[in-house]
Amino acid sequence: MSSLPRKFKIIKAAAVAGMSPRTGGKTCTLAPDSLACSLWFAAQALVGVSGGKNLTEALAAVTDAPPAARAAAQDIAYGVLRRYGWAEFLLVRLLRTPLSHAGIEALLRAALYRLETRPDARHTVVDQAVQAAGELAGSPLKGLVNGVLRNYLRQRDMLLAAAACDEVAKNWHPRWWLQRLQRRWPAQWESIVAADNAPPPMTLRANGRRGTAASYLARLQAAGLTAHLLGKAGGSALRLERPVPVDALPGFFEGEVSVQDLGAQRAAELLAPTAGMRVLDACAAPGGKTSHLLERADLDLLALDADSTRAARITDNLRRLQLSAEVCVGDAAHPADWWDGRAFDAILADVPCSASGVVRRHPDIKALRRESDVRRFAREQATILDALWPLLRPAGRLLYATCSLFEEENKGQVDAFLYRHADARQLAEEYWLPCPENDGFYYALLEKQHAPENQGVQEGARETG
Structure with a gap:
């Protein structure tokens, strides 16, 4: 399988030799409402996770992100981490040797995720990722990012077919984790993995001291929110059709409901x-x-x-x-x-x-x-x-x-x-x-x-x- 054009391999060699893996320590000058800005902050959060922080800590460390960029960066970081092993599998095939610049490697993972989840905006994603690369590491690595992402788009079908044959890239779980699930739950492991890889539902618990789940369901419907009761009859659980901020839940701050x-x-x-x-x-x-x-x-x-x-x-x-x-x-x-x-x-x-x-x-x-x-x-x-x-x-x-x-x-x-x-x-x-x-x-x-x-x-x- 082909890798990068020669000029990108030369730039890559320079990056391995001299670029620092650090991404912090500078202020982002990208437009706050741009995808480039969100990719930049997402890359920093992903570097934090690679360094051993949990995602909450890593996102909290990105203190200077504008609100819009922070929300988008969080969405991107969650998506990249949910697809464990997928982007890494692709990068092994798109890069001749591993990147030594942690921020650029994280940026490429974020951009690959975005390319797959926003297929109607591929050219925009590539352009914005290149801008983010310039902010992260300067002009030399902009060409690297551009080459990797365009190569991915050219080879996409072949790369995804290969990923579908790799246990980790296909299932988005560490290999040892999959093996444990397969041994313990041989008939259920695939459905477990599918549930793991899906966005979580937003489930509520009605406060039994303040009312029933059925009465709170009526309050949700009156507020224009769609939900249904869960579990046994007389229980306290409801599931929202779509997640919403807690301040959109009727009576949340008055103690009528919790998220659980x-x-x-x-x-x-x-x-x-x-x-x-x-x-x-x-x-x-x-x-x-x-x-x-x-x-x-x-x-x-x-x-x-x-x-x-x-x-x-x-x-x-x-x-x-x-x-x-x-x-x-x-x-x-x-x-x-x-x-x-x-x-x-x-x-x-x-x-x-x-x-x-x-x-x-x-x-x-x-x-x-x-x-x-x-x-x-x-x-x-x-x-x-x-x-x-x-x-x-x-x-x-x-x-x-x-x-x-x-x-x-x-x-x-x-x-x-x-x-x-x-x-x-x-x-x-x-x-x-x-x-x-x-x-x-x-x-x-x-x-x-x-x-x-x-x-x-x-x-x-x-x-x-």
Whole structure:
């Protein structure tokens, strides 16, 4: 397959030898409402993700982007990251050697994405990408970007046919991730991947203290918004036909509704605490499940999170919804630092995980996650479970929850816990696979049984024997 014309190869060699991979440190002078400006800021955000930041952090670092350019740059960055491996596959075939300029490589990925999603504006995309390249790296690399993108348009059919035969470029997931899905979900992995690669739905949770999902649906319709009820009859979930800003939702700031995935709403339904119970929501930020628990019953609830910034979001959510709970900054794995010694009737352990079930909302996870992270999360989850179990009173219930599709974090984790704790009994287990209506979740409801009266005597005999 042909690569770049000779003159572009020479420029490419100069770029490898002397161009810095940094993109920050200068102000964008491109027209604020231009595609070139949006591509420039999107490239900077993508460089941030390549450097290990999550997309939210990377976008926040682009502080001088005009509002219009910021919104468009976010859309482009999300699209590029959702198509994990696709643009990289194409660039390997369009460039003789890898680019050393991170900003230009990111710009090319953004421009390739834009060319495919705006096919009626291809010449405009190329022109604007060339302008952005000049802003990023100066005139020499403008020719490189122009040559790569025009070569892509000339070879498009052949390149896309090749991409369709490559497992990663076709499915937009890391190879190790695909292999895990194929082993665990041989009949469902393709539908999981399709759901992962689609834009997420905007699902709402009606505040049960303020009205029903049906009554809120009527409010949406009166405001000209189309939605439908989700889940079981009498539930609180609705799905909007099209996402809208939260300030377009009737009564949002008055606490009548929250944004929460249907699968995430299942946590409060499964734990099902009743009025007066003492409840712990461990790893609670940003507070969606905390507030749902409180909407269902008056509880003595402690919302815990190790990150003080994220814990502040719990407080903000509670204030908006006019709910009350104790919010504490602390590590669920180290109760001695925050627990007052009073046992809990129910515990929600929504533990840190690979987040492989919510990747359509956070496509940067595809780029940031490594296979070794799954084992790391599994170790952390086991530590948290073992630390929280003594805090639960006999006959109390603990709901173990992840937004992962990987077995080490789900059934494997729970089976190992049940083996370690003879006083634990599993009451329920649910897998929620990603689909058009919901993200991916795993739930296991555990009950703490009363210890046999002679257990301590038997354990003492074993120790002295």
